[in-house]
Amino acid sequence: DARVTQTPRHKVTEMGQEVTMRCQPILGHNTVFWYRQTMMQGLELLAYFRNRAPLDDSGMPKDRFSAEMPDATLATLKIQPSEPRDSAVYFCASREGETQYFGPGTRLLVL
Amino acid sequence: KNEVEQSPQNLTAQEGEFITINCSYSVGISALHWLQQHPGGGIVSLFMLSSGKKKHGRLIATINIQEKHSSLHITASHPRDSAVYICAVRLYFGNEKLTFGTGTRLTIIP
Numbered sequence: 001d002a003r004v005t006q007t008p009r010h011k012v013t014e015m016g017q018e019v020t021m022r023c024q025p026i027l028g029h030n031t032v033f034w035y036r037q038t039m040m041q042g043l044e045l046l047a048y049f050r051n052r053a054p055l056d057d058s059g060m061p062k063d064r065f066s067a068e069m070p071d072a073t074l075a076t077l078k079i080q081p082s083e084p085r086d087s088a089v090y091f092c093a094s095r096e097g098e099t100q101y102f103g104p105g106t107r108l109l110v111l
Numbered sequence: 112k113n114e115v116e117q118s119p120q121n122l123t124a125q126e127g128e129f130i131t132i133n134c135s136y137s138v139g140i141s142a143l144h145w146l147q148q149h150p151g152g153g154i155v156s157l158f159m160l161s162s163g164k165k166k167h168g169r170l171i172a173t174i175n176i177q178e179k180h181s182s183l184h185i186t187a188s189h190p191r192d193s194a195v196y197i198c199a200v201r202l203y204f205g206n207e208k209l210t211f212g213t214g215t216r217l218t219i220i221p
Contacts, residue, residue, distance in 0.1 A: 031207065043197065043211040056208050091154060095207075100144075102154040 002026045004103035006092050012109045018080040021106045023092030024073055031095040032075045034060075034067055037105075038088045046090075049075065082110045114138055117198050117212040125220055130185040132215045134198030137179065141204045145172050145183050146197040148214070154197075157183070190219045 005024045013019055025032045034046040047057035052069040060067065064083070069075045079086055087110050092103040118133045134143070145157040158165050158172040160181065165172050169188075174181040185192055195216050199209040 033207070042213050043199070043209075045208050048207055056206060059208070089152065093154075098159040100156045102156070105152055105154075107152075 006103035025094030029094035115212040
Protein backbone atom coordinates (compact mmCIF):
# COMPACT_ATOMS: atom_id res chain seq x y z
CA ASP A 1 0.00 0.00 0.00
CA ALA A 2 2.08 2.90 -1.33
CA ARG A 3 1.71 6.20 0.45
CA VAL A 4 3.37 9.56 0.82
CA THR A 5 5.37 9.85 4.02
CA GLN A 6 6.36 13.00 5.86
CA THR A 7 8.73 13.64 8.72
CA PRO A 8 8.56 14.90 11.35
CA ARG A 9 4.85 14.60 12.09
CA HIS A 10 5.07 17.28 14.76
CA LYS A 11 7.60 20.00 15.38
CA VAL A 12 7.75 22.64 18.07
CA THR A 13 10.52 25.19 17.75
CA GLU A 14 11.43 28.66 18.81
CA MET A 15 11.30 31.70 16.61
CA GLY A 16 14.49 32.13 14.61
CA GLN A 17 15.32 28.45 14.42
CA GLU A 18 15.69 26.55 11.14
CA VAL A 19 13.00 24.00 10.36
CA THR A 20 13.38 21.24 7.79
CA MET A 21 10.44 19.11 6.72
CA ARG A 22 10.88 16.02 4.57
CA CYS A 23 8.62 14.17 2.20
CA GLN A 24 8.97 10.86 0.45
CA PRO A 25 6.61 10.79 -2.53
CA ILE A 26 5.13 7.60 -3.88
CA LEU A 27 7.67 5.83 -6.06
CA GLY A 28 7.14 6.67 -9.71
CA HIS A 29 5.13 9.84 -9.12
CA ASN A 30 6.88 12.65 -10.96
CA THR A 31 4.93 15.64 -9.62
CA VAL A 32 5.31 16.68 -5.99
CA PHE A 33 3.49 19.47 -4.16
CA TRP A 34 3.98 21.35 -0.89
CA TYR A 35 0.87 22.84 0.74
CA ARG A 36 0.30 24.80 3.92
CA GLN A 37 -2.94 24.78 5.90
CA THR A 38 -3.90 27.32 8.55
CA MET A 39 -7.18 28.13 10.21
CA MET A 40 -7.15 31.63 8.73
CA GLN A 41 -6.04 30.93 5.16
CA GLY A 42 -7.08 27.33 4.65
CA LEU A 43 -5.04 25.31 2.17
CA GLU A 44 -2.49 27.09 0.01
CA LEU A 45 -0.03 25.79 -2.54
CA LEU A 46 3.54 26.75 -1.66
CA ALA A 47 5.46 25.07 -4.47
CA TYR A 48 5.48 22.13 -6.82
CA PHE A 49 8.01 20.09 -8.77
CA ARG A 50 7.84 18.00 -11.88
CA ASN A 51 10.63 15.53 -12.52
CA ARG A 52 12.46 17.21 -9.61
CA ALA A 53 12.44 20.63 -11.30
CA PRO A 54 10.64 23.46 -9.47
CA LEU A 55 7.78 24.70 -11.65
CA ASP A 56 5.90 27.13 -9.45
CA ASP A 57 6.96 28.47 -6.07
CA SER A 58 4.97 31.69 -6.25
CA GLY A 59 3.07 30.77 -3.08
CA MET A 60 6.22 30.62 -1.00
CA PRO A 61 7.81 33.51 0.92
CA LYS A 62 11.17 33.50 -0.85
CA ASP A 63 13.14 35.25 1.85
CA ARG A 64 12.75 32.47 4.38
CA PHE A 65 11.35 29.41 2.63
CA SER A 66 13.12 27.07 0.25
CA ALA A 67 11.99 23.84 -1.38
CA GLU A 68 14.16 21.26 -3.10
CA MET A 69 14.11 17.74 -4.48
CA PRO A 70 17.62 16.37 -4.03
CA ASP A 71 16.46 13.15 -5.64
CA ALA A 72 13.26 11.49 -6.83
CA THR A 73 12.58 9.95 -3.41
CA LEU A 74 12.98 13.06 -1.28
CA ALA A 75 11.46 16.54 -1.22
CA THR A 76 12.43 19.05 1.44
CA LEU A 77 10.89 22.29 2.67
CA LYS A 78 13.05 24.55 4.81
CA ILE A 79 12.17 27.62 6.80
CA GLN A 80 15.04 29.80 8.01
CA PRO A 81 14.51 31.72 10.19
CA SER A 82 11.12 30.49 11.39
CA GLU A 83 8.49 32.90 12.70
CA PRO A 84 5.32 32.33 14.76
CA ARG A 85 3.19 33.08 11.68
CA ASP A 86 4.68 29.97 10.04
CA SER A 87 2.76 27.80 12.49
CA ALA A 88 0.59 25.57 10.33
CA VAL A 89 0.21 22.07 8.99
CA TYR A 90 2.42 21.44 5.98
CA PHE A 91 1.28 18.77 3.55
CA CYS A 92 3.23 17.10 0.81
CA ALA A 93 1.41 15.40 -2.04
CA SER A 94 2.46 13.46 -5.11
CA ARG A 95 0.44 12.92 -8.24
CA GLU A 96 -0.28 10.09 -10.58
CA GLY A 97 -2.73 10.78 -13.37
CA GLU A 98 -5.58 12.91 -12.08
CA THR A 99 -5.18 12.02 -8.41
CA GLN A 100 -3.05 13.72 -5.80
CA TYR A 101 -2.00 11.57 -2.85
CA PHE A 102 -1.45 13.53 0.31
CA GLY A 103 0.96 12.79 3.10
CA PRO A 104 -0.17 12.94 6.73
CA GLY A 105 1.28 16.42 7.20
CA THR A 106 3.81 18.03 9.53
CA ARG A 107 2.22 20.08 12.28
CA LEU A 108 4.58 22.98 13.00
CA LEU A 109 4.37 25.26 15.98
CA VAL A 110 6.79 28.18 16.19
CA LEU A 111 6.87 29.82 19.59
CA LYS B 112 -13.61 38.07 -2.54
CA ASN B 113 -12.38 34.50 -2.59
CA GLU B 114 -12.19 33.05 -6.09
CA VAL B 115 -13.70 29.80 -4.80
CA GLU B 116 -16.78 29.89 -2.62
CA GLN B 117 -18.32 26.89 -0.91
CA SER B 118 -21.73 26.50 0.68
CA PRO B 119 -22.81 25.68 3.19
CA GLN B 120 -19.88 26.24 5.56
CA ASN B 121 -21.34 23.73 8.00
CA LEU B 122 -23.90 21.01 7.45
CA THR B 123 -25.39 18.60 9.94
CA ALA B 124 -27.67 15.82 8.75
CA GLN B 125 -29.15 12.54 9.86
CA GLU B 126 -27.73 9.25 8.70
CA GLY B 127 -29.28 8.23 5.40
CA GLU B 128 -29.96 11.73 4.14
CA PHE B 129 -28.95 12.90 0.67
CA ILE B 130 -26.21 15.53 0.97
CA THR B 131 -25.32 18.33 -1.44
CA ILE B 132 -22.28 20.58 -1.10
CA ASN B 133 -21.83 23.44 -3.52
CA CYS B 134 -18.80 25.15 -5.01
CA SER B 135 -18.84 28.31 -7.11
CA TYR B 136 -15.88 29.97 -8.72
CA SER B 137 -15.45 33.34 -10.35
CA VAL B 138 -12.91 32.72 -13.11
CA GLY B 139 -12.43 30.33 -15.99
CA ILE B 140 -10.83 27.08 -14.93
CA SER B 141 -9.22 24.05 -16.52
CA ALA B 142 -10.25 21.58 -13.80
CA LEU B 143 -11.94 21.31 -10.42
CA HIS B 144 -11.02 18.98 -7.56
CA TRP B 145 -13.00 17.73 -4.60
CA LEU B 146 -11.01 16.70 -1.52
CA GLN B 147 -12.06 15.13 1.76
CA GLN B 148 -10.26 15.97 5.01
CA HIS B 149 -10.89 13.53 7.83
CA PRO B 150 -11.27 14.62 11.45
CA GLY B 151 -7.72 13.38 12.07
CA GLY B 152 -6.42 15.75 9.41
CA GLY B 153 -5.68 13.37 6.55
CA ILE B 154 -6.62 14.57 3.06
CA VAL B 155 -7.96 12.33 0.32
CA SER B 156 -8.54 13.36 -3.27
CA LEU B 157 -12.07 12.37 -4.30
CA PHE B 158 -12.56 13.66 -7.84
CA MET B 159 -11.07 15.75 -10.58
CA LEU B 160 -13.58 17.15 -13.05
CA SER B 161 -13.30 19.23 -16.17
CA SER B 162 -16.83 18.58 -17.43
CA GLY B 163 -19.95 16.55 -16.77
CA LYS B 164 -20.28 14.15 -13.89
CA LYS B 165 -18.28 11.50 -12.05
CA LYS B 166 -19.45 8.84 -9.62
CA HIS B 167 -17.55 6.75 -7.11
CA GLY B 168 -19.59 4.60 -4.77
CA ARG B 169 -22.05 6.87 -2.95
CA LEU B 170 -20.30 10.03 -4.08
CA ILE B 171 -21.29 11.96 -7.18
CA ALA B 172 -19.62 15.13 -8.45
CA THR B 173 -21.02 17.37 -11.16
CA ILE B 174 -19.73 20.49 -12.83
CA ASN B 175 -21.38 23.14 -14.98
CA ILE B 176 -18.63 25.07 -16.72
CA GLN B 177 -20.94 27.76 -18.10
CA GLU B 178 -22.41 28.50 -14.68
CA LYS B 179 -19.03 28.13 -12.93
CA HIS B 180 -20.53 25.76 -10.40
CA SER B 181 -19.89 22.29 -9.07
CA SER B 182 -21.76 20.09 -6.62
CA LEU B 183 -20.72 17.12 -4.55
CA HIS B 184 -23.52 14.76 -3.61
CA ILE B 185 -23.48 11.96 -1.06
CA THR B 186 -26.26 9.39 -1.20
CA ALA B 187 -27.32 7.36 1.85
CA SER B 188 -25.01 9.37 4.11
CA HIS B 189 -23.24 7.61 6.96
CA PRO B 190 -21.45 8.89 10.07
CA ARG B 191 -18.13 7.91 8.51
CA ASP B 192 -18.80 10.56 5.82
CA SER B 193 -18.32 13.21 8.51
CA ALA B 194 -15.39 15.29 7.32
CA VAL B 195 -14.49 18.61 5.75
CA TYR B 196 -15.04 18.66 1.99
CA ILE B 197 -12.84 21.05 0.06
CA CYS B 198 -13.27 22.29 -3.49
CA ALA B 199 -10.21 23.45 -5.43
CA VAL B 200 -9.82 24.84 -8.93
CA ARG B 201 -6.97 24.73 -11.38
CA LEU B 202 -6.91 27.90 -13.40
CA TYR B 203 -4.60 27.11 -16.27
CA PHE B 204 -3.79 24.14 -18.43
CA GLY B 205 -0.19 23.18 -17.86
CA ASN B 206 -0.02 24.85 -14.45
CA GLU B 207 -1.01 22.62 -11.57
CA LYS B 208 -1.51 25.36 -9.00
CA LEU B 209 -4.79 24.86 -7.13
CA THR B 210 -6.87 27.59 -5.50
CA PHE B 211 -8.87 26.21 -2.59
CA GLY B 212 -12.26 26.93 -1.11
CA THR B 213 -12.61 27.23 2.64
CA GLY B 214 -14.32 23.88 2.99
CA THR B 215 -17.68 22.54 4.14
CA ARG B 216 -17.76 20.76 7.48
CA LEU B 217 -20.19 17.85 7.27
CA THR B 218 -21.46 16.04 10.34
CA ILE B 219 -23.69 12.99 9.95
CA ILE B 220 -25.60 12.01 13.08
CA PRO B 221 -26.44 8.34 13.59
